[in-house]
Amino acid sequence: MSLLRVLGRPMLASMFVAGGLESVRSPESVAPAAEPVVQPVTDRVAVLPDRTEDAVRLSGAVQLVGGLLLATGRMSRPAALAIAATLVPTTLAAHRFWEEEDPEQRVQQRIHFLKNLSMLGGLLIAADDTGAAPSLLWRSRHAARDLRRDAHLVQRSVRAGARPAAAAGRIRAKLPG
Structure with missing residues (x-):
């Protein structure tokens, strides 16, 4: 495995390990922001938990485990896809810049939205990376x-x-x- 992969995968995964751990530990801190996105998704997907806190905790667990797998290079391609699947609703729930009234808050939320979009791009690249094999x-x-x-x-x-x-x-x- 190349040095870039050895360094890059844990760097990409670090945000998901930290964020996933926080979501698993205290989902109630982000549940109000997640509610507008979680409920429509859980209404359509029967296997997801009905309670927003449980859905946030599940998403955090996927990000935590996926981040650890990605960081260690084990099953990194499916791990990157799993994290990417959780990142889309997380971004739509947490960084709704188009709804912000305050111009400064709108700018900050847009920056975070674009940061998550960039991380999604990195995850998609990681999901396609065969490790030079x-x-x-x-x-x-x-x-x-x-x-x-x-x-x-x-x-x-x-x-x-x-x-x-x-x-x-x-x-x-x-x-x-």
Whole structure:
């Protein structure tokens, strides 16, 4: 693993480990801000908890565990996707700059919104990062190409060997017996 991955993944994960831990410990501190986003989502997704505090705690747990997995490089691709899935509603709930009346607060909320958007971009890149190893898709495409090439070579060698054998058979058939 490259030095950039060794340093970059924990740096990206640090915010989610800290924020996730805070959400697990005291979800009531962010539940009022999360309410407008959590309730419509929990109404549509039956497996999510009905109470806002429980949904915030679940989101925090996903961010905490996903952050730890991402930081350590274990299952980092699914961990990054899981964190990204929790970041979208978190951002929409916590940084609603378009609803702010105070210009200074609007600027601050827009900065935080864009910061979260940037972190989402980093998570999507991390979710696509194969750690310098070829992805399964790349490996399967190249294995299929190699098989086609090998089959073509076998076909050519069979044809190349068949011509002299056929000629020898014709000559042998003409010889007296």
